[in-house]
Amino acid sequence: MKIISSMATRALLAELAEAAGQALELAVSVESVGGVDAAKRVRAGEAFDAVVLASDVIDALIAEGHALPGSRVDLVRSEVAVAVPAGAPLPDISSAAALRQAMLAAPSLGYSTGPSGNALLRYIDHWGLSETLRPRLVQAPAGVPVGTLVARGEVALGFQQLSELIHVAGITLAGPMPADAPIVTVFSGAVCQSATAPERAAQVLAWMAQPATAPAKQRQGMAPA
Numbered sequence: 001m002k003i004i005s006s007m008a009t010r011a012l013l014a015e016l017a018e019a020a021g022q023a024l025e026l027a028v029s030v031e032s033v034g035g036v037d038a039a040k041r042v043r044a045g046e047a048f049d050a051v052v053l054a055s056d057v058i059d060a061l062i063a064e065g066h067a068l069p070g071s072r073v074d075l076v077r078s079e080v081a082v083a084v085p086a087g088a089p090l091p092d093i094s095s096a097a098a099l100r101q102a103m104l105a106a107p108s109l110g111y112s113t114g115p116s117g118n119a120l121l122r123y124i125d126h127w128g129l130s131e132t133l134r135p136r137l138v139q140a141p142a143g144v145p146v147g148t149l150v151a152r153g154e155v156a157l158g159f160q161q162l163s164e165l166i167h168v169a170g171i172t173l174a175g176p177m178p179a180d181a182p183i184v185t186v187f188s189g190a191v192c193q194s195a196t197a198p199e200r201a202a203q204v205l206a207w208m209a210q211p212a213t214a215p216a217k218q219r220q221g222m223a224p225a
Contacts, residue, residue: 001028001201004042005052006035006114007143008078008161009187012220013052020207028204034142035114042066048192049201054115055188067190068198073205074225076217080116080183081162082174083150090174096181100127110138110146110155119183120159147171162221186225
């Protein structure tokens with residue numbers, strides 16, 4: 001069984017796919033790419049049994065007929081965190097006001113092409129910082145972790161899913177987004193229209209959503225949905 005996903009759930013799905021394959025006695029493979037590219041490939045009709053992406057994208061794929069109606073399964077809640085290069089001073093991001101000041105003080109800010117990046121841009125616009133910060137914003141190419149840009153020193157502040165940042169060397173986590181300015185994405189799975197065995201695909205997604213998988217999700221910086 002073939003699953004395509006975004007990079008945010010790559011490590012988690014690699015772990016769950018192996019366990020699900022053993023439990024259900026089938027081979028489960030996962031290809032993780034940039035979320036935008038994953039959705040494009042599903043829309044192009046490429047043969048996948050299931051897709052795991054942000055819940056709003058899953059809903060769109062179902063509405064467009066690329067995934068089966070009623071097959072959406074919410075898997076994880078994924079929080080965005082902030083990172084700086086290893087050894088750099090940690091900024092105060094304890095509140096929205098403090099984060100706003102930290103962003104104004106940073107010479108460069110990295111964000112992703114996925115839902116977390118779009119949410120960050122909405123905050124920047126809401127705080128009236130779009131014009132000021134636009135020249136300092138660096139969008140990571142699809143499939144490239146923002147943490148990589150931070151580790152290279154290409155950006156001073158990086159914003160991305162915690163699940164992606166925790167696996168990058170050369171950075172320090174400043175913490176999650178503040179409680180009064182959170183960015184949380186629900187990642188969901190759905191059975192693709194092109195699935196060769198849709199019942200088996202649904203079975204794998206249900207297995208991945210079961211309460212017993214919570215420890216794996218927490219190890220990868222996420223929470224059960």
